[in-house]
Amino acid sequence: MRVLLTGHKGYLGTVMAPVLAEAGHEVIGLDSGLFADCLLGPRPETPPGFEVDLRDVTHEHVSDVDAVIHLAALSNDPLGALAPDLTYDINHRASVRLARLARDAGVKRFLYASTCSVYGASGGDALVAEDAPLRPVTPYAESKVRVEDDVHELADEDFTPVFLRNATAFGFSPRLRADIVLNNLVGHAVLSGEVRVLSDGTPWRPLVHARDIASAFAAALVGPKEAVHDKAFNIGTERNNVTVAEIAGEVAEAVPGSRLVITGEAGADPRSYRVDFARFREAIPGFDCEWSVKDGALELVDAYQKYGMTAHDFEQRFTRLAWLKNGISVDDTLRRR
Ligand SMILES: NC(=O)c1ccc[n+]([C@@H]2O[C@H](COP(=O)([O-])OP(=O)(O)OC[C@H]3O[C@@H](n4cnc5c(N)ncnc54)[C@H](O)[C@@H]3O)[C@@H](O)[C@H]2O)c1
Numbered sequence: 147m148r149v150l151l152t153g154h155k156g157y158l159g160t161v162m163a164p165v166l167a168e169a170g171h172e173v174i175g176l177d178s179g180l181f182a183d184c185l186l187g188p189r190p191e192t193p194p195g196f197e198v199d200l201r202d203v204t205h206e207h208v209s210d211v212d213a214v215i216h217l218a219a220l221s222n223d224p225l226g227a228l229a230p231d232l233t234y235d236i237n238h239r240a241s242v243r244l245a246r247l248a249r250d251a252g253v254k255r256f257l258y259a260s261t262c263s264v265y266g267a268s269g270g271d272a273l274v275a276e277d278a279p280l281r282p283v284t285p286y287a288e289s290k291v292r293v294e295d296d297v298h299e300l301a302d303e304d305f306t307p308v309f310l311r312n313a314t315a316f317g318f319s320p321r322l323r324a325d326i327v328l329n330n331l332v333g334h335a336v337l338s339g340e341v342r343v344l345s346d347g348t349p350w351r352p353l354v355h356a357r358d359i360a361s362a363f364a365a366a367l368v369g370p371k372e373a374v375h376d377k378a379f380n381i382g383t384e385r386n387n388v389t390v391a392e393i394a395g396e397v398a399e400a401v402p403g404s405r406l407v408i409t410g411e412a413g414a415d416p417r418s419y420r421v422d423f424a425r426f427r428e429a430i431p432g433f434d435c436e437w438s439v440k441d442g443a444l445e446l447v448d449a450y451q452k453y454g455m456t457a458h459d460f461e462q463r464f465t466r467l468a469w470l471k472n473g474i475s476v477d478d479t480l481r482r483r
Pocket residue numbers: 152153154155156157158159176177178179180181182198199200201216217218219220221222236259260261262311312313314315316323326466
């Protein structure tokens with residue numbers, strides 16, 4: 147397939163592009179490149195593509211492709227809170243526009259990177275499946291719910307949207323993010339010797355490795371239409387349904403000599419959800435996630451040490467909010483300068 151991959155110069159896109167290419171697809175990227183220079187280690191090979199803002203996408207960007215995988219977004223809760231209007235412009239309105247352009251251009255399949263944070267304040271220990279009530283608690287998560295609702299309306303016989311609700315990602319990517327929980331805790335532990343948890347550690351936070359997300363998208367791209375058409379899927383594994391305190395415990399074990407401190411100073415975190423991932427395994431027989439939290443923590447320790455992670459880069463270059471706030475790469479509408 148000829149696949150347009152938006153967000154190909156992000157944390158997940160940089161891992162996903164080679165997985166798609168290895169599966170035999172021709173990948174064309176589309177990204178404004180906000181984090182193109184946020185690299186840890188050697189610069190990876192990047193597929194050819196468009197350097198364009200999602201808000202400026204036109205018909206020609208989606209013509210001649212069989213499928214769109216849409217990752218480009220302001221990609222976390224703190225970013226969404228920085229500029230909720232921009233979050234809705236980019237994540238919601240521009241995404242729905244992209245889907246409409248794709249459908250009108252004859253694109254057959256549209257895979258959308260949604261998130262398990264649509265379940266928001268689900269609370270409790272019961273597993274939430276895809277038909278659970280959505281309780282987003284941030285503009286970021288709300289923007290994802292709106293896209294799912296609006297793109298669902300575009301589904302028809304010739305246009306198959308699929309909504310992949312990813313758990314929180316972890317693991318090495320050449321375009322690292324240090325602002326997601328495991329990557330963050332490992333970095334602090336390597337740099338300071340302390341695994342520091344500011345919440346009380348009780349919230350459930352399901353995790354999934356970036357490469358397992360890439361494999362899930364690759365599988366959904368070619369899965370039987372009747373199995374995936376217009377459906378939402380949680381992406382992850384019950385084995386990685388862990389609490390923040392458990393994640394911190396794995397990190398303390400992966401970083402020899404580090405000390406676990408749960409301060410509780412940030413109070414209770416309302417985002418807590420424990421997720422049921424069965425629907426995707428049933429739709430795509432044979433699919434399962436491979437990476438455990440422990441293996442991901444060890445992989446990150448190794449990468450941070452091998453590539454000489456510094457405290458400055460950890461806090462600035464690899465923290466999406468800090469990188470955008472420094473204003474070097476973007477104007478005040480978050481367009482790349
Ligand atoms: N990483 C996670 O834990 C996680 C979990 C669930 C869902 N997701 C979703 O997966 C997708 C990718 O996440 P990521 O972790 O790779 O984030 P990321 O921030 O690393 O990458 C996002 C990419 O989108 C691009 N982008 C942002 N705004 C743009 C715009 N206006 N025009 C063009 N390009 C733009 C950025 O340049 C960047 O390359 C996002 O939609 C995110 O919401 C991520």
